[in-house]
Amino acid sequence: MSDNPQRSAWHEPVIRALKANGVRLVVYVPDNVLRPLLGAVAADPHFTSFAAAREEEAVGIVAGACMGGMRGIVLMQTSGFATLANVLASLVVACQIPVLLMISERGTLGEFNPGQALVCRTMRPVLDSLAIEHHTLTRLHETEFMVDRAARQAFQTQMPAALILSPMLTGGKPSG
Amino acid sequence: MAMLRNTKIMDRADLAGRLIARLRHDEAVIGGIGYANFDVFGAGHRPQNFYMLGSMGLAVPIALGLALAQPQRGVVAVEGDGSLLMQLGSLATVASVAPANLTIVVLDNAAYQITGGQPTATASAADLVEIARGAGLVKSAWAADESDFERLLVEALAGPGPSLIGTRIAPSAPQRQTPREPARIKDAFMLGLGTKSPF
Numbered sequence: 099m100s101d102n103p104q105r106s107a108w109h110e111p112v113i114r115a116l117k118a119n120g121v122r123l124v125v126y127v128p129d130n131v132l133r134p135l136l137g138a139v140a141a142d143p144h145f146t147s148f149a150a151a152r153e154e155e156a157v158g159i160v161a162g163a164c165m166g167g168m169r170g171i172v173l174m175q176t177s178g179f180a181t182l183a184n185v186l187a188s189l190v191v192a193c194q195i196p197v198l199l200m201i202s203e204r205g206t207l208g209e210f211n212p213g214q215a216l217v218c219r220t221m222r223p224v225l226d227s228l229a230i231e232h233h234t235l236t237r238l239h240e241t242e243f244m245v246d247r248a249a250r251q252a253f254q255t256q257m258p259a260a261l262i263l264s265p266m267l268t269g270g271k272p273s274g
Numbered sequence: 275m276a277m278l279r280n281t282k283i284m285d286r287a288d289l290a291g292r293l294i295a296r297l298r299h300d301e302a303v304i305g306g307i308g309y310a311n312f313d314v315f316g317a318g319h320r321p322q323n324f325y326m327l328g329s330m331g332l333a334v335p336i337a338l339g340l341a342l343a344q345p346q347r348g349v350v351a352v353e354g355d356g357s358l359l360m361q362l363g364s365l366a367t368v369a370s371v372a373p374a375n376l377t378i379v380v381l382d383n384a385a386y387q388i389t390g391g392q393p394t395a396t397a398s399a400a401d402l403v404e405i406a407r408g409a410g411l412v413k414s415a416w417a418a419d420e421s422d423f424e425r426l427l428v429e430a431l432a433g434p435g436p437s438l439i440g441t442r443i444a445p446s447a448p449q450r451q452t453p454r455e456p457a458r459i460k461d462a463f464m465l466g467l468g469t470k471s472p473f
Binding site for chain 2: 123125146148149151152154157158160161163165166168184185187189192193194195
């Protein structure tokens, strides 16, 4: 997939949109698809980035930073998102803290692991039931606009937002 | 098997009062879910207090994020043993990120007191200060008694941290409950931190 220039460059518009919205903190539980983005933010002094042991811990860190005036985003995979319903409901949505979530989507369009395929089906219903704005990024030329506007809306409305990285954008995880 | 411990079993309200009284620089305090934040509230509301209502185990992560956002401000997480056991990985994250302005105070009553006193793992086997040291938080210590707690706290607040102070407390219930209004709690906290301004 990396020989496709579109699919190797998706992280660049994401980084531009994050910078345009003053996002400086990136906390993640890593994923293969996220690698180019993780590498780029680690190499960029604009960002503070590190791994948390669990996704809900990462949400807590970004929520705390946000209340302290530092905007941030949590990067994770579909399976990690599935651990978040309680913290999203009781901390981020209840307190109206604009935490950004970016989820590398597994479990669809060529998944080889049945567990991933099942847990993927829970993601959008959970986001919908918590009334969290979410968008699925599928095309490179739309990515910067969607990340920028979703982030802008999150900070203006003081509500979280989720951006889902479709395999159509990233190439996904190569079939095992 | 009961473990041999030479730390005094202290009173939670008394310790919370001592903690708040030692804060001289508008330090932020993150009160963990349940009795931990009731104790912080009971010691007297301050604009720089955040009271958790849910998201059990996240007092330390929230405090870590705040410590990164405001490196000039001291940040104190007050967390119970049950909550901390739920998010032990956060101790390793704190040690690895190593914010100099973060202090963790653990109120360990060896029980899930709020749900009826069921024993946690610290009642029989686990030692949270040893766990914290193992996670890389080298400045971790049990408070032997009240004056030792104050000594450790003053040292931790003076920094550089991160530091963790373990306290063993009796199985009593707090006197007051925190208001259950999450958005208001957040707004009041941000006003107190100066990250939100009044209308």
